[in-house]
Amino acid sequence: METTLPKPKRNKALTQRKLLDAVGSLLKREGFQSIGINAIAKEAGVDKVLIYRYFGSLDGLIEAFALERDYWVSNFKTAQGLNLQNLTEVQREQFTATIFANFYKTMLQNKELQEITLWEMVEVSGLNKVLQNQRDQSTLGLIALYEQLFPNSPIDLQAIATIIATGLQQLALLSRQLPAFNGINLQSPEGMQRIENALSSLAQLVLRAANTPENNYTHS
Amino acid sequence: METTLPKPKRNKALTQRKLLDAVGSLLKREGFQSIGINAIAKEAGVDKVLIYRYFGSLDGLIEAFALERDYWVSNFKTAQGLNLQNLTEVQREQFTATIFANFYKTMLQNKELQEITLWEMVEVSGLNKVLQNQRDQSTLGLIALYEQLFPNSPIDLQAIATIIATGLQQLALLSRQLPAFNGINLQSPEGMQRIENALSSLAQLVLRAANTPENNYTHS
DNA sequence: AATTTAATTCACCGTGTGGTAACAAACAAA
DNA sequence: TTTGTTTGTTACCACACGGTGAATTAAATT
Numbered sequence: 383m384e385t386t387l388p389k390p391k392r393n394k395a396l397t398q399r400k401l402l403d404a405v406g407s408l409l410k411r412e413g414f415q416s417i418g419i420n421a422i423a424k425e426a427g428v429d430k431v432l433i434y435r436y437f438g439s440l441d442g443l444i445e446a447f448a449l450e451r452d453y454w455v456s457n458f459k460t461a462q463g464l465n466l467q468n469l470t471e472v473q474r475e476q477f478t479a480t481i482f483a484n485f486y487k488t489m490l491q492n493k494e495l496q497e498i499t500l501w502e503m504v505e506v507s508g509l510n511k512v513l514q515n516q517r518d519q520s521t522l523g524l525i526a527l528y529e530q531l532f533p534n535s536p537i538d539l540q541a542i543a544t545i546i547a548t549g550l551q552q553l554a555l556l557s558r559q560l561p562a563f564n565g566i567n568l569q570s571p572e573g574m575q576r577i578e579n580a581l582s583s584l585a586q587l588v589l590r591a592a593n594t595p596e597n598n599y600t601h602s
Numbered sequence: 603m604e605t606t607l608p609k610p611k612r613n614k615a616l617t618q619r620k621l622l623d624a625v626g627s628l629l630k631r632e633g634f635q636s637i638g639i640n641a642i643a644k645e646a647g648v649d650k651v652l653i654y655r656y657f658g659s660l661d662g663l664i665e666a667f668a669l670e671r672d673y674w675v676s677n678f679k680t681a682q683g684l685n686l687q688n689l690t691e692v693q694r695e696q697f698t699a700t701i702f703a704n705f706y707k708t709m710l711q712n713k714e715l716q717e718i719t720l721w722e723m724v725e726v727s728g729l730n731k732v733l734q735n736q737r738d739q740s741t742l743g744l745i746a747l748y749e750q751l752f753p754n755s756p757i758d759l760q761a762i763a764t765i766i767a768t769g770l771q772q773l774a775l776l777s778r779q780l781p782a783f784n785g786i787n788l789q790s791p792e793g794m795q796r797i798e799n800a801l802s803s804l805a806q807l808v809l810r811a812a813n814t815p816e817n818n819y820t821h822s
Numbered sequence: 823a824a825t826t827t828a829a830t831t832c833a834c835c836g837t838g839t840g841g842t843a844a845c846a847a848a849c850a851a852a
Numbered sequence: 853t854t855t856g857t858t859t860g861t862t863a864c865c866a867c868a869c870g871g872t873g874a875a876t877t878a879a880a881t882t
């Protein structure tokens with residue numbers, strides 16, 4: 383009969399938790415550049431040697447940290463269930479624009495996500511494989527959905543979607559340091575509105591072009 | 603009568619040059635993360651104390667380095683001279699797509715530019731103001747050109763162009779670490795072709811929409 | 823209670839970093 | 853020749869980093 387845990391002074395699982403959580407809070411508060419053996423140990427209030435014992439190395443800890451996160455999948459889960467074929471053309475366009483807008487909002491708000499993304503770009507670590515898997519898992523399904531919807535599209539939907547998505551990602555990352563970019567105010571609601579409108583326009587234009595069988599959009 | 607410089611053992615200007623050049627070669631070879639007082643001094647074959655003497659600080663050196671570079675302006679100089687109004691619609695679309703494609707190619711090839719861009723995203727330094735100025739100088743002119751060409755555009759050309767440009771920038775940066783992203787092969791000519799075609803499609807769609815006075819592209 | 827096992831702490835090392843003071847050598851001016 | 857200024861070198865400091873060996877202490881096993 384275990385009486386509600388009398389605060390055991392030794393608890394492997396708990397210190398592991400502390401370490402994993404320390405990574406997250408450190409990322410949010412100080413950025414990925416602050417991550418290090420000493421900093422994490424201090425943040426967790428635990429000796430650094432335990433990082434090696436429980437996770438082998440800093441990289442091991444980071445990888446374990448990334449594995450228990452779910453940065454992307456939940457965002458696109460709603461999309462998976464939806465049956466795009468039952469929607470009207472306008473609804474599909476709105477839906478598409480919303481997906482991108484939500485992606486942008488998420489990137490803009492989630493500082494931890496920003497740090498992880500930036501970190502991945504700067505150096506290779508245990509992060510990369512894990513995050514790459516998460517991304518594939520969440521996007522490949524969507525891509526397949528659209529390819530099936532526009533089997534004979536004269537334009538490369540995947541390439542266009544990639545450009546737009548990475549653009550939004552980049553803008554969110556730039557907003558960390560720059561208040562405005564290229565005349566777009568990245569931090570104000572007004573700038574947000576401009577981006578959303580631009581996404582609506584793009585979704586309309588691109589999806590309608592994807593529907594026109596006539597091969598009007600050829601490339602010299 | 604100065605006989606071709608007898609290798610003077612003391613030469614302020616020369617060591618300044620060495621230091622500035624060391625920043626560039628270090629950026630290209632080792633990346634922005636390797637930049638530091640000691641590393642630069644070693645690369646230049648000069649004592650680090652001279653960095654402080656001649657540039658005040660590392661940040662001063664970096665700023666001086668950025669100031670003597672011209673990352674963007676030269677790329678867009680051809681655009682400035684051109685008279686867009688004399689072109690046909692199709693020519694304008696091609697021209698626009700080419701601008702973006704060239705921007706992407708430049709970002710892909712110029713490792714130093716990649717490092718600078720990434721560096722700017724990661725931390726604030728003397729770089730930011732300088733680069734921001736260079737960017738404004740090269741893009742604002744272009745933007746004005748298009749706004750004057752499509753005064754009553756129902757869509758936000760500037761916002762759309764920003765999304766696309768940052769997307770290309772991000773893709774180029776990602777190519778440093780990832781061979782492919784979202785199914786687009788970033789390092790092969792085939793992937794390059796997909797991006798170029800996507801840019802052509804986008805230029806066509808967007809510029810034609812910018813010309814249609816009917817306000818078809820409204821946002822709920 | 824004695825002994826083994828596991829969790830945690832402590833103290834230390836080598837290295838690389840930014841930064842500075844003090845000195846030495848080349849050059850120019852007097 | 854002497855003096856002062858500029859250019860460069862040497863040596864050093866304090867500190868933060870990743871990493872490790874050995875000791876400690878709590879809990880589980882016998």
